[in-house]
Amino acid sequence: MLPRGRPRALGAAALLLLLLLLIGFLLLGGDPECERLEPDGRAGDLGCPRCPLTPRVPSDGRLRGASALDGDPMAGLWDHNRSACDPWPQLPPKCELLHVAIVCAGHNSSRDVITLVKSLLFYRKNPLHLHLVTDAVARNILETLFRTWMVPALGVSFYHADQLQPQISWIPNKHYSGLYGLMKLVLPGILPPGLARVIVLDTDVTFASDIAELWALFAYFSDKQVIGLVENQSDWYLGNLWKNHRPWPALGRGFNTGVILLWLDRLRQVGWEQIWTLTAQRELLTLAATSLADQDIFNAVIKEHPELVQPLPCVWNVQLSDHTRAEHCYSEAADLKVIHWNSPKKVRVKNKHAGSFRNFYLTFLGYDGNLLRRELFGCPSQTLPEAEQLQRALAQLDEEDACFEFRQQQLTVHRVHITFLPHKPPPPRPHDITLVAQLSMDRLQMLEVLCRHWPGPMSLALYLTDAEAQQFLHFVEASPVLSARQDVAYHVVYREGPLYPVNQLRNVALAQALTPYVFLSDIDFLPAYSLYDYLRASIEQLELGSRRKAALVVPAFETLRYRFTFPSSKAELLALLDSGLLYTFRYHEWPQGHAPTDYARWREAQAPYRVQWAADYEPYVVVPRDCPRYDPRFVGFGWNKVAHIVELDAQEFELLVLPEAFTIHLPHAPSLDISRFRSSSTYRDCLQALKEEFHQDLSRRYGAAALKYLTALQQPRSPA
């Protein structure tokens, strides 16, 4: 074996440089079209080969430096389009962990960051670790999301944005990103001390390539360089946009901080915190505030210390603001790497090619995130323990089992995006009630009318694809009624598998209810206009919280007509019932579902009355938030609410029917699940098997007390 180590490598590098020059001279040197690429980027057409990445070895062999900024920086050191015949910068080994930091606050940024992460994951081939600096809202959303997403080879750490505020809140800032924009400055201090390098991203960027290619650019940093940035693609920092326009100091057009390569350990060594703090303090003596948040301060620091920056090829941050010069970059590039929607209008920005760029963004906006759960082959132990356990459980299922689909659906862990839209938690009130329900796209038109009937808080789980979630967002934005309601929390559960996971959806909505009580409803029901107030008064009068463990029953009715005038009182409801325009719920098909409510007694009742559980009873009830969860084994159609009422009864909840409460079911076409149930004997057999397993579990948990449920089950009767 030959001697190894640094001296040999250095020798090789020197030789390589020399040889590349020589080859370059022979192959290209005499070909002016290739050496000096024209702005129209046609060199390739003339027979100059194209290389997929962009750092170009200049004729003097220097690989680094900020000299790009002399003269026209776009034509400088970094060739911003496909360059001729350069070696590909060496990609990190395929199992090397790459680190990404993102600052994210609030509901809307949380959605943005997910789209960004989808684009990252789509192209990535390396394990990734996300360092997320978040406010409480974003943390709540993103923790749930990543826990349920279970992407192999993806680590996530959270950092409290609130705790960083003191470090930057002294800086006056006029940018729309507010304080959060400035937090990128303090990352070297808060990320783990052992972390040497990180890529920092704004939430409004979209990847169109493998982030490992960006990571590879760290290799071009000189020993002194600590920050990699793309030039700002607007004239802002030239300071000539309007009379008295006085931007913060910058080198030439300055740099954009939407994509940053941070060499953290070097930053810590050079005393980064002191450097930027001093610069900011000095500039703020003459400038009132930052206009572009952290970006102003980064640029002021770089103006003073140009040796710190490694300019990056423009394709790594194609900036689509209103007056962007980005076209200079992309019209020559074969290959766009990162698109930055850095206009306050975001993807609605108007510029010549925005439509084509938007397609990159829309690709990931609607992309099925479940598909990103794919493994990286050949890297060790990327799988999360939960995911591994799940894989094992799924692998143990018998595909020949007639109920295979049911079992698979029960085991499925759905990706969950809680509070998908902005939401204000209700103020704490001792008897407040959240309406809990679940739905899919085909019931969206119920939301407005439901809002009119229930003026209180709601927690709704929506079973959607990623693309449908965007349709839902537009639907809410287009509705004045829905947009006005900040007390309705929408939780998106992403679709996976053939059966509707009704009880898993109910549990998601239930877990996110923030009031002491919940009204467990279904989306096709409209409550009496007065129900919200009446229920709260009833809870107070019955002293439900302290004195009694009870479930309040809201009697259910149905209409078979599309257009009908909703009764404004119990008296009106009874009149409609008598005239045959209303029925008690599922009176014709499944009377035992509500028979124990005792509609005859309800007619006359003036006070709440207690009823006894009976087989197949499935009333709509109000219970404390900490009530038993729904049994997630019931997927698709059938018995999902019945099992929950059994559980309430087993836990000795009193069932109290309220004399003035009512809710009315509106007609709709039969769901695909109910059609399957009706047409498939396997489906019915599987439901029967689920019921039996449920009862076995009941016996295990409640012993002899559960015997009555089993006895009731064994009376033959068709389920509905």
Place this chain on the structure above:
Amino acid sequence: MLPRGRPRALGAAALLLLLLLLIGFLLLGGDPECERLEPDGRAGDLGCPRCPLTPRVPSDGRLRGASALDGDPMAGLWDHNRSACDPWPQLPPKCELLHVAIVCAGHNSSRDVITLVKSLLFYRKNPLHLHLVTDAVARNILETLFRTWMVPALGVSFYHADQLQPQISWIPNKHYSGLYGLMKLVLPGILPPGLARVIVLDTDVTFASDIAELWALFAYFSDKQVIGLVENQSDWYLGNLWKNHRPWPALGRGFNTGVILLWLDRLRQVGWEQIWTLTAQRELLTLAATSLADQDIFNAVIKEHPELVQPLPCVWNVQLSDHTRAEHCYSEAADLKVIHWNSPKKVRVKNKHAGSFRNFYLTFLGYDGNLLRRELFGCPSQTLPEAEQLQRALAQLDEEDACFEFRQQQLTVHRVHITFLPHKPPPPRPHDITLVAQLSMDRLQMLEVLCRHWPGPMSLALYLTDAEAQQFLHFVEASPVLSARQDVAYHVVYREGPLYPVNQLRNVALAQALTPYVFLSDIDFLPAYSLYDYLRASIEQLELGSRRKAALVVPAFETLRYRFTFPSSKAELLALLDSGLLYTFRYHEWPQGHAPTDYARWREAQAPYRVQWAADYEPYVVVPRDCPRYDPRFVGFGWNKVAHIVELDAQEFELLVLPEAFTIHLPHAPSLDISRFRSSSTYRDCLQALKEEFHQDLSRRYGAAALKYLTALQQPRSPA
């Protein structure tokens, strides 16, 4: 300027080779982990840099040859995983046109080819030209698809598979691809003589990278090499799979022909047709038939002429058949390029990692093809004239116009996939009738019951996203009723824009009806069980084809109940009408829509009777297939059928009500479009504007005769 040309380039190449060897020796030569990558692919972890592509310069400097096949071919000339430090093969210039040939026959392969093309387009950065060898079915589907897709920088040519059959039909073949598989052999003879190189793909491959990288491998061909292929990743050609297993001759494991680089002009020069024909004839003296179609013949030729083949890196054809050795390829690869579902089970193949691979496929299966309409920047004139015209028209719209959304929707060209599922055209019969209707996902549950009511041919347009189209496919496959019907043609129109393009959908379904008559229905209507037979008899009796220009009116009724017994006769229907269980259609909300049908007269009628047009009349009618089209300006809700009946009347169609015909509307929740209509005054105003423009056009076309429609319009009345 220095001297240029071949001698200098050759000198440079020689020097390059020498230098690479020297550098390789210095940097890597002494590092056995890098030189001999271990099967676990960990070299990268040891600090060996990773290069994104794979052709490796072997230590003897030879770049080409078939010596890979001596010994273990997987460890041979081509390093099948990321290799260390090699120069990236030069990509073609970004505007160079790349050519792809695909053989495709039938409905199912047409769907496959679209998914393949989506994956190609997603990653491509070059203009592409597709050469499609198709049967009549696939040509019909794909011509419509590509015409309406309007992808910039994508050319498509079609070649008649039928005309090629004589050239290959003499070869007995046992492979499931049938004759079509063999057609790859004759491509050099049928593709344009000026076409020098082409990439040939099977329909069951999915791209996970830019095809330009594959094209770049042509550069590694020696002067004699004409075919680039990946080794076969199974033991089939080793001939030891079972006793007396006797495959066609091949070098080692042989090659797979799912992905082929064909150097066409050289193939023509070496007399390819004669070579393969002689080889096949000779082998068929001892072998009964080909087992793997063209692949057997390609391999037999290569066994005899190994100098013709350039082996390609395995990542360009990762074969996922049942007993695949593909894991040897991908477990070491950082980067999979092309996945090949070459099991008859296709993506349902069982192997260890099929789930992860399937995600690549599912990505493009559900990918919104509209997003692939993006331009390639910086290449001249890629846009189709139609697309340019459309762009101009869209650019001229005034975004401030309250009806902007309507105008935009009217101009939208929807991608159309006709006969999405297998379909047998009805046998030609002189009085046959196709039921024509349109629907979206929320009406799928109508299809089964509609099939029960209408035993004749149907042409249905479905307005779906790409992902929904797959759900629809599964829905049909799961339904015995629907699977059994080959006379129902489903045409997918891909969703784009906020308004439902109802009349464009109707026109697609109407254009695809193949019988002389059509029944223009809506999806929520169930025809009388006897209607199909009765209508055919009526057409014959009324001598509709020759004697009369008439539209036969089918009276419409409605039920407001979900469950009701469909009347089996006119008498039963009348009884239901009298008992209030049925109404005439929209009797309560929009009586003028059907009033001219004269239900009172219909009650008593024994023979067809003529009725006169009146304002807002919109009956369901039977007309000849060549009837006027629907006016596509009516998008969303309102007036879309009314305008069509006006057009029929203007063209002097008699309106004849049939005494025994009826159809019944089933209840459903209001569509989102009707909700918008009811809640938005802008929506109503825009509809009014559309109606006025429609009448201006009528006057232009029919002159004074159209005056009566305008007069009728000007009587104030709310539209529905």
